[in-house]
Amino acid sequence: MKFTDNKYNMIQEILEKTEAEIEKMKPVNILIAGKTGVGKSTLINNVFREKLADTGIGKPVTTHLRQISKEGIPIVLYDTRGLELDPSVQKKVKDEIFDLVKQNKNTKEALHAVYYCIQANSSRIEETEIDLIKKISSVLPVILVLTQSIGKSAEDFNRYLDNLNLPVAAVQNIMAEPYEITDDYVIPPFGLKELIDKTLQLIPKEAHDAFMNAQHADIERKAKAARRWASRYVATTFGVGFAPIPFSDASVLIPMQVTLLAHITAIFGISMDKATIVSLLAAVGGTGSATMIGKTLVANAFKFIPGAGTIIGGIISGTTASIVTSALGLSYIEVLSIIATKEKEGESIDLGLIERLVRNQFKKNITLNRKELKSKDLEFGSDEALKDAYNTYESMEEESHSVSVPKKIKRALSKFAENHKPFNKK
Structure with missing residues (x-):
């Protein structure tokens, strides 16, 4: 990892680790x-x-x-x-x-x-x-x-x-x-x-990851492969023996989450750039130092976990860390599925809507509140989770497109006038 003034660029780290994951593929x-x-x-x-x-x-x-x-x-x-x-x-x-x-x-x-x-x-x-x-x-x-x-x-x-x-x-x-x-x-x-x-x-099985990355005819299969991998990773990394950590040290989760997001990105094989990843992470944590991301991500998660508010300022258990990290991974997979679909269809994505969608899916996934994380809990029994994410994004798009141009212009003029009040004649 690259550190500068005790901070490291999480975005760059994800991109570099993603590239390294792809290079390892046969x-x-x-x-x-x-x-x-x-x-x-x-x-x-x-x-x-x-x-x-x-x-x-x-x-x-x-x-x-x-x-x-x-x-x-x-x-x-x-x-x-x-x-x-x-x-x-x-x-x-x-x-x-x-x-x-x-x-x-x-x-x-x-x-x-x-x-x-x-x-x-x-x-x-x-x-x-x-x-x-x-x-x-x-x-x-x-x-x-x-x-x-x-x-x-x-x-x-x-x-x-x-x-x-x-x-x-x-x-x-x-x-x-x-x-x-x-x-x-x-x-x-x-x-x-x-x-x-x-x-x-x-x-051969050793070539499956490469083929999954290269193909875009079956996005759902990519998502299932990513969730299977994420379920094993989260369950292994945050097992029963995971040592509890103080909330003030929540940043120790970040290297693990970087690895998780990089591997998922490599499975999907989409053209991710810094702007896109910034929007994805800003929705749930932020993009500053590792410490700030870790604290903010966990704090945001606690808002949605019943009974977890008392942990703030105290100790984060391995189970709680699992819930936070799995919710991040699941949300990331669901949103990457939409980005991959849009890329396949030659359509651009609205980063503002993507950010809203990540926040929406993260809130939904965190409230699953799994008391004990099991691999099978994270795998798709059906494609309902993806369909839900698709439908949510489409609803956001329709809502965004329903705002007429005159209304947008009116809003812009009002904002301009508000910002320039000191120059108005009395």
Whole structure:
């Protein structure tokens, strides 16, 4: 940690620890195969964050393979370029894939899985393509991804492929983006969450954290993973044997809470900046010295814990510290879920509303008043907690948008006049 005049910047600490957590992740490596025009880029941009196909660096590694990666995202994709039905081309692609698998085996660049993309509407698969899929499947687990899966023909094609008994791990229909039928009827995206689930079943467990960070198709799964980790961390850190601490020394909680928030941020893998984290922390504690944050956070928490007011100025028990820290973690996860969703949809967030939401969720989570913290108490039995956070934020947005421009102008003029009274003529 960096200290300056007995203080340290909690915000910078969270950012640095988040970066360190991501660097520790074992990267996940996936091959994206399929003919030109089947929607590979669309799939990549909708499964992985920051529109990786468009913004990532594409580096040629062979004649027909290019590597797509981006700093800060622990995933490397290998895209087959120009894969057509010409047998000679397919042989070259197959040879390059096999060479890549052999070359990277037992290294951190080792390939973990393959998405072989076929356009569902084509309702056909050539013998040369079947042969290529079989050969790739002999060295890597393959998921057949049926892109643009609209209507009954896509379902029929899925069944047809199943009946071929190809040596693949799964066949998954997807619609990566909304499909507009008419102005009034749009088919929403589907199949991406199932693709995430099937991928996690195939890749090594040590690569799960990296894949979770990189994907943004299933925000709820990120939240569940974060809560599972937070529950174990809080229960372990503030166990039964945790020594009680004086309220005046509440700042000792901060290093533990920094670690908690940094790990959660790493799981979500969203573009957090200092301004956003300042707003999140200001809602429940503050952003000054560690001592001030610790005292303020605990003091705010005591307002909501029944019977805890008598502890102020006295001793903070391990259980009370657990409640405060778990409430902070849960609130942080719920709000990051909304930020991640907005980022995925290309929408900006209102930091003022986010700050209000953190305060709202923190107050709600602190009143759970768990007498004994257990891991299972913090895990999602359903997505109700997230839905509640989403609904609360949407209500805040609607309330904010309901204020008409004339009213805003009127308020601004009134405030200006109030601030400049000494200059008014008598």
